[in-house]
Amino acid sequence: MKVVLKNVTKIFPPRNKAESDFTAVNNFTFTVPDGKLIGLLGPSGCGKSTTLYMICGLQKVSGGQIYFGDDEVTDLSPENRGVGLVFQNYALYPHMTVKQNIMFPLQNLKGADKLSKKEMLERTYQAAKLVQIDELMGRKPSELSGGQQQRVAIARALAKMPSVLLLDEPLSNLDARLRLQTREEIRRIQRETGITTIFVTHDQEEAMSISDMIVVMKAGVIQQTGKPQEVYDDPTNLFVAKFLGTPPINVFNGRVKNDELYIGGKAVMDVPGVADQEVIVGIRPEGFIPTANGPLECDLNSVEVMGRDVSVVSTHADSVNPIIRAIVNADYKIDPSEKTVRYALKPHKVLLFNKTTEVRIPIPPAFDVAVTDTLLKRKNKTEG
Numbered sequence: 001m002k003v004v005l006k007n008v009t010k011i012f013p014p015r016n017k018a019e020s021d022f023t024a025v026n027n028f029t030f031t032v033p034d035g036k037l038i039g040l041l042g043p044s045g046c047g048k049s050t051t052l053y054m055i056c057g058l059q060k061v062s063g064g065q066i067y068f069g070d071d072e073v074t075d076l077s078p079e080n081r082g083v084g085l086v087f088q089n090y091a092l093y094p095h096m097t098v099k100q101n102i103m104f105p106l107q108n109l110k111g112a113d114k115l116s117k118k119e120m121l122e123r124t125y126q127a128a129k130l131v132q133i134d135e136l137m138g139r140k141p142s143e144l145s146g147g148q149q150q151r152v153a154i155a156r157a158l159a160k161m162p163s164v165l166l167l168d169e170p171l172s173n174l175d176a177r178l179r180l181q182t183r184e185e186i187r188r189i190q191r192e193t194g195i196t197t198i199f200v201t202h203d204q205e206e207a208m209s210i211s212d213m214i215v216v217m218k219a220g221v222i223q224q225t226g227k228p229q230e231v232y233d234d235p236t237n238l239f240v241a242k243f244l245g246t247p248p249i250n251v252f253n254g255r256v257k258n259d260e261l262y263i264g265g266k267a268v269m270d271v272p273g274v275a276d277q278e279v280i281v282g283i284r285p286e287g288f289i290p291t292a293n294g295p296l297e298c299d300l301n302s303v304e305v306m307g308r309d310v311s312v313v314s315t316h317a318d319s320v321n322p323i324i325r326a327i328v329n330a331d332y333k334i335d336p337s338e339k340t341v342r343y344a345l346k347p348h349k350v351l352l353f354n355k356t357t358e359v360r361i362p363i364p365p366a367f368d369v370a371v372t373d374t375l376l377k378r379k380n381k382t383e384g
């Protein structure tokens with residue numbers, strides 16, 4: 001079932017005279033394709049949960065429409081929307097067994113949806129099997145690990161056979177290892193059931209790893225939507241570029257002059273076709289090539305061994321962040337006792353942004369063929 005949001009807006013009224021209206025979600029327009037898993041992503045307070053609650057009907061919209069398939073559900077009550085919702089605090093009933101917890105919502109189905117005892121048991125066991133807790137049906141929540149409890153919550157949502165599954169930070173209460181494991185589980189369950197799923201998280205890595213598409217939000221407004229890799233490679237603005245990626249993108253103050261990009265007065269890369277201007281330069285950690293004559297010279301702080309790669313920590317007067325982190329292949333053998341490290345740059349890992357609006361400045365496609373070779377040949381050209 002596809003989910004369509006058209007200009008969905010949520011304005012919270014002021015709670016007292018000193019406050020004014022607060023727009024938590026502003027003109028949200030997006031279609032979640034049938035059977036896909038969408039990661040709704042953004043920093044705390046950007047309106048992710050509010051969007052999710054409007055989709056399930058727990059919050060009324062202030063404007064816009066929501067459709068499930070071709071049917072408008074904007075004014076339907078939550079119980080009539082056929083959604084399954086899993087919260088961060090999975091709130092299982094402590095006095096009930098796993099089986100009773102999963103079956104509980106099925107007992108409340110009314111009218112045409114009412115189920116016989118046999119059907120309820122079938123659905124309960126099917127859902128439990130899917131999340132692999134069918135061995136634990138007799139236990140109480142206090143006798144389960146955090147990950148198992150979370151699976152019960154997911155099974156409880158799945159047993160209703162929802163047309164849409166909504167997950168609000170479902171992994172936040174789990175430790176790092178369990179988080180990783182459970183997110184893979186969610187992906188598997190979603191693939192197996194084919195239920196259209198919206199997954200809210202502030203963790204970009206989590207969203208990128210399991211989503212078919214991501215929606216990045218900031219202050220109630222969609223910044224960009226797309227496949228995770230596409231958004232990572234081709235961010236629309238500095239906010240999105242900074243929000244995606246671990247370690248984060250390195251940001252420098254730079255300048256374009258005569259088709260060349262300068263950082264700290266040194267020409268570091270050709271950017272033919274880009275107008276002369278002050279720019280913000282984003283360089284992904286994997287965009288640095290340690291090179292004896294590389295044009296970008298940084299003060300070396302440390303080299304952290306990561307196994308196959310090393311993380312090279314350095315500083316530069318024009319870096320916006322206190323440190324620059326480059327992830328390079330361990331074969332480069334960087335001597336940590338050196339005072340400086342020099343880099344050539346991988347052109348497709350260097351992103352330019354307007355100094356004022358922070359919107360991405362496209363580098364004309366012809367530039368893609370400007371291979372590293374040219375960069376390696378560049379010998380310390382200084383801004384004239």
Ligand code: ATP
Nearest residue numbers: 012022024042043044045046047048049050051202
């Ligand atoms: P988090 O990741 O911290 O859960 P979020 O992106 O899910 O954040 P929301 O919970 O959707 O953010 O909240 C968006 C904004 O709306 C926040 O600034 C929040 O304070 C505000 N907000 C949420 N609910 C209400 C409410 N009932 N009344 C007034 N403001 C609200």
